[in-house]
Each structure stands twice: as structure tokens, then as C-alpha cells.
Amino acid sequence: xxxxxxxxxxxxxxxxxxxxxxxxxxxTWAERKVAAYLQDRVGxxxxxxxxxxxxxxxxxxLFAKEEFFPNTPNRxxxxxxxxxxxxxxxxTSAVMPWGDKLEIFGRTVILQATDIxxxxxxxxxxxxxxxxxxxxxGWASNNKFSLMSSVRAASQMVSYEIAMGLSxxxxxxxxxxxxxxxxxxxxxxxxxxxxxxxVGFLIFLICAFAETNRTPFDLAECESELIGGYHTEYSxxxxxxxxxxxxxxxxxxxxxxxxxxFGAYNYPGMQWMVDNVGVNAANILGIxxxxxxxxxxxxxxxxxxxxIPRFRYDQLMHLGWKILIPLAIVxxxxxxxxxxxxx
Amino acid sequence: MSTAIQNIxxxxxxxxxxxxxxxxxxxxxxxxxxxxxxxxxxxxFRKKATIHYPExxxxxxxxxxxxxxxxxxxxxxxxxxxxxxxxxxxPAEAITMKAEERKKGxxxxxxxxxxxxxxxxxxxxxxxxxxxxxxxxxDAIYLTLSKELVPAQYDREDFIFxxxxxxxxxxxxxxxxxxxxxx
Numbered sequence: 001x002x003x004x005x006x007x008x009x010x011x012x013x014x015x016x017x018x019x020x021x022x023x024x025x026x027x028t029w030a031e032r033k034v035a036a037y038l039q040d041r042v043g044x045x046x047x048x049x050x051x052x053x054x055x056x057x058x059x060x061x062l063f064a065k066e067e068f069f070p071n072t073p074n075r076x077x078x079x080x081x082x083x084x085x086x087x088x089x090x091x092t093s094a095v096m097p098w099g100d101k102l103e104i105f106g107r108t109v110i111l112q113a114t115d116i117x118x119x120x121x122x123x124x125x126x127x128x129x130x131x132x133x134x135x136x137x138g139w140a141s142n143n144k145f146s147l148m149s150s151v152r153a154a155s156q157m158v159s160y161e162i163a164m165g166l167s168x169x170x171x172x173x174x175x176x177x178x179x180x181x182x183x184x185x186x187x188x189x190x191x192x193x194x195x196x197x198x199v200g201f202l203i204f205l206i207c208a209f210a211e212t213n214r215t216p217f218d219l220a221e222c223e224s225e226l227i228g229g230y231h232t233e234y235s236x237x238x239x240x241x242x243x244x245x246x247x248x249x250x251x252x253x254x255x256x257x258x259x260x261x262f263g264a265y266n267y268p269g270m271q272w273m274v275d276n277v278g279v280n281a282a283n284i285l286g287i288x289x290x291x292x293x294x295x296x297x298x299x300x301x302x303x304x305x306x307x308i309p310r311f312r313y314d315q316l317m318h319l320g321w322k323i324l325i326p327l328a329i330v331x332x333x334x335x336x337x338x339x340x341x342x343x
Numbered sequence: 344m345s346t347a348i349q350n351i352x353x354x355x356x357x358x359x360x361x362x363x364x365x366x367x368x369x370x371x372x373x374x375x376x377x378x379x380x381x382x383x384x385x386x387x388f389r390k391k392a393t394i395h396y397p398e399x400x401x402x403x404x405x406x407x408x409x410x411x412x413x414x415x416x417x418x419x420x421x422x423x424x425x426x427x428x429x430x431x432x433x434p435a436e437a438i439t440m441k442a443e444e445r446k447k448g449x450x451x452x453x454x455x456x457x458x459x460x461x462x463x464x465x466x467x468x469x470x471x472x473x474x475x476x477x478x479x480x481x482d483a484i485y486l487t488l489s490k491e492l493v494p495a496q497y498d499r500e501d502f503i504f505x506x507x508x509x510x511x512x513x514x515x516x517x518x519x520x521x522x523x524x525x526x
Contacts, residue, residue: 034387037386037387037391038383038384038386038387039386040386040389040390040391040392040393041391041392041393042391042393042395045395303380303383303384304380306383307376307379307380307382307383308376308379
């Protein structure tokens with residue numbers, strides 16, 4: 001391993017970290033803007049042009065807030081909760097293929113922090129750990145409302161992870177690999193997985209909404225029943241971390257959706273671009289295309305939030321266990337039969 | 344052809360509610376969700392209802408009654424004679440004043456021999472009904488067409504407007520006189 005490799009990866013990791021943070025920051029701005037536009041309002045427009053400095057103002061406000069500690073015997077866990085939520089939200093970006101490759105100074109740079117062959121398993125593992133952030137925070141708050149909310153969030157996430165995993169199995173049967181880089185490469189041209197796995201995509205999309213605690217599955221936060229949610233007792237930047245982790249999760253899950261089902265960085269005519277214009281130009285355009293796809297999914301999250309009312313908790317469990325899981329299993333069987341017949 | 348009374352719908356919006364079982368397609372909700380998404384996205388591109396307040400001002404009715412002003416006459420003298428009829432007519436008990444006798448050498452300041460040394464309107468109490476304006480025998484108090492609203496303050500005391508805020512500025516009175524003479 002040469003030192004150039006380490007420098008290359010360090011730069012790449014810092015850039016990804018910065019991009020994830022900026023995207024999460026501006027997702028909060030976009031959320032408010034989209035919410036406003038869907039309700040015939042204009043949204044934040046005072047801090048900077050079009051309210052673009054609003055996320056900075058929000059962050060500064062949260063930093064300046066009083067740091068409140070509830071009377072809890074678990075002070076350590078109280079601090080660990082948001083830390084886990086935030087770090088797990090950021091860790092998944094390590095295996096995302098943001099593009100194919102660039103050629104800089106004669107070196108081939110793959111646009112991925114690390115290309116491990118079990119990338120998809122890694123992503124799922126990290127997402128599962130994300131539940132602990134919510135659970136520990138709610139438990140350590142020493143508040144029954146926080147605890148109830150975190151129990152809700154945890155059981156919801158665990159339930160929907162099963163359907164999510166099953167919908168992915170059908171995809172894996174097709175791709176035959178767990179490496180996100182290869183899954184992305186297989187979708188070159190217009191061979192996007194969404195055309196071969198429409199039902200799997202739908203199940204995955206619904207589960208992604210549930211995993212990120214977004215409407216219509218945002219039962220962990222409920223003013224009328226639970227005061228605030230698992231972060232009722234949190235204030236200042238610890239609260240900010242929870243909220244921020246949610247938006248980072250949204251960005252990451254949008255990225256996963258784009259990579260798994262919507263052709264990642266591939267766009268029609270990419271091969272032609274590589275042959276005629278050059279590898280670098282083609283791949284930079286690829287990165288831009290991937291980000292457009294991600295932004296669309298983030299917009300879709302917000303769009304759905306202001307369209308669909310939330311589920312009742314029993315309806316949520318009904319949908320997860322009695323509809324999505326059987327549907328995902330049927331999808332696996334149909335996929336298996338199709339592979340047997342057509343290949 | 345006559346329609347039974349329970350089937351008549353003058354607005355044309357009447358809809359029969361039914362408890363029929365939903366079909367499989369309806370129970371999937373996917374069609375309904377797509378319809379809902381279509382409705383919300385139409386709103387995304389619609390003209391916004393917001394009025395950007397300090398830069399943009401809402402259209403006011405021609406009989407709009409804005410903040411009060413104590414008028415001056417053509418020579419710039421205060422009209423008010425502190426008779427107290429406005430305070431008496433005020434249903435909200437918002438007006439208070441203190442009368443004083445005009446001294447020698449103050450004839451250019453006050454039109455009448457008696458004037459209000461203190462004239463206060465509590466803007467928190469005022470309901471902008473305009474009865475003070477109607478009661479005034481000297482044409483002194485007016486509710487203007489000013490579109491400026493009473494600004495927000497931190498203390499209740501700041502909402503009690505004294506003569507410094509109520510009396511028409513002298514330049515405005517002189518300008519009005521000039522305009523009148525020119526016509």
C-alpha cells in the first residue's frame with residue numbers, strides 16, 4: 001500500500017463526509033421550502049437569498065441553546081444515544097459507489113471509499129445498529145414518553161427490516177453479488193434494476209420510508225400522544241444530532257435507492273461519452289447524474305410527507321407483517337422461477 | 344320528471360356515502376396515493392398566496408381606518424382643545440388627556456385657548472372604531488389611511504402613544520397648506 005493511496009482515500013473520505021453533511025443541512029432547508037411550496041406558501045426567505053443561510057442559522061441557534069440534562073441515572077448513555085445515531089448515519093456512505101472511476105495523474109481512482117465484496121450486508125448491518133441510537137436515547141431519558149416512542153421506533157424498524165431484506169434477496173438473486181460497485185456496473189445503459197424488479201423496488205421504497213422514520217411511518221414522533229418523541233428530553237446540539245441524523249439517513253437511503261434500483265451513476269449514452277469525450281468527463285457527468293437521482297428521491301420523501309397522512313400503529317404493523325413480508329416472499333419465488341425459465 | 348327531495352342537490356356537490364366493500368385495487372391504495380401526489384404537485388407550481396409584508400402591502404379597503412393623528416390647522420397650530428369628547432366616546436377607554444391653558448406667546452402653537460398638554464392613546468386598548476373622530480368638534484383627531492401597523496414592542500408602556508407620535512408633523516401641515524393655496 002503506497003502513501004498516494006492513503007492520501008487519495010483520505011481526501012475522498014473527507015469530501016464524502018463534507019458532501020453528506022452539506023446535503024443533510026440543505027435537506028432541512030429543502031424540506032421547509034418544499035413543504036411551503038406544496039402548501040402555496042414561499043417558505044424561509046429572510047436569511048440569505050431564498051433563505052439559503054437558514055440551515056446555518058438553525059445550527060447556530062441549536063449550538064447556543066441551553067444544554068439540559070434530565071434527572072437520569074444514565075448520563076453516559078444519554079450522550080451516547082445521539083452519537084450513535086449520527087455516526088451510523090454517516091458510516092453507510094463508506095461503501096457507496098459515487099461514480100465509476102477517474103484518471104488523475106495516470107492513476108485510476110475508483111470513486112468509492114472502500115469496495116468491499118459484502119457492501120450490501122455492511123449497509124444493512126449499519127442501518128440495524130441505527131436503531132440503538134434511538135433506543136438508547138429514549139431509554140436514558142428516564143421519561144416514559146421517550147421510552148414509548150423509542151419502543152415504537154425500534155419495533156417499527158425491526159419489523160420493516162425483514163421485508164426490506166427479503167426484497168433485497170430477490171435483487172441479489174438477479175445480480176449474484178453483494179458488492180455495490182458491481183451492482184452499479186451491471187446496470188450500465190438502461191438496464192436499471194427497477195425495470196426487472198418493480199415489486200421489489202416498491203417494497204424497498206416503502207421500507208426505506210419506515211426505516212428513516214418518515215411520514216407516513218413517522219410514529220416515533222407524535223406531539224399529541226408522546227409530547228415530542230424519543231428526543232423529548234434532548235436539547236441543544238444533542239437534539240440537533242438526532243434531527244441531523246434523520247436527514248443524513250434520508251440522503252443515504254436515497255443514495256441506496258438510486259444505486260440499487262435506478263442505475264446508480266449510469267445514464268444512457270455513458271459508453272459513448274467514455275469512448276468519445278473521455279473517461280473523466282463521462283464519470284463526472286455520472287456523479288452529477290447520481291446526485292440528480294438522489295435529489296429526486298429526497299424530494300420524493302418530502303413530496304410524500306405532505307401528501308399522505310400517517311398510519312395508525314396497528315395499521316403500520318399490519319402492512320409490515322401481513323402484506324409486505326408475504327409479498328416479498330412471493331416476489332422471491334417469482335424471481336426464482338423467472339431466472340430458471342429465461343436463463 | 345320530478346326528483347325526490349332527498350336526491351336534489353342545488354350545489355351539484357352532493358355525494359352519496361356508501362359502505363360498500365373496497366375492491367382489491369382500491370385496497371392497495373396505490374391509485375389513491377398517485378392521485379394525491381398529483382394534487383400536491385399541482386400546488387407546487389401554483390401561484391403563492393403569501394404577501395411579503397414589509398416589502399409588499401396588502402390591498403386595503405377604502406373605508407380602512409389606520410393609526411390616529413392629531414391634526415394641525417393651516418398655520419400649523421394644533422386643533423385639539425382638550426374637551427375630552429373623544430375620551431368620552433371611546434368604547435375601549437383608550438384615550439386620556441390633560442388640559443392646560445394657552446399662555447401668552449403660544450398663539451402660534453395652539454389654535455384654541457385651551458389645549459391638551461398630554462394626549463395619550465393606548466394602542467393595546469384601541470379598537471380603531473373611529474368614534475373619537477366622529478365625536479371631535481374641532482376636527483382634531485383623525486384615523487388616517489396609513490398602512491403602517493402599530494409595531495411590536497417588548498413593554499406594554501411602549502404601546503401608549505403620546506403627543507410625540509400622534510400630532511401631525513409641522514412640515515406636513517405646512518405642505519398641506521401650500522398644496523391648498525396652489526389649488
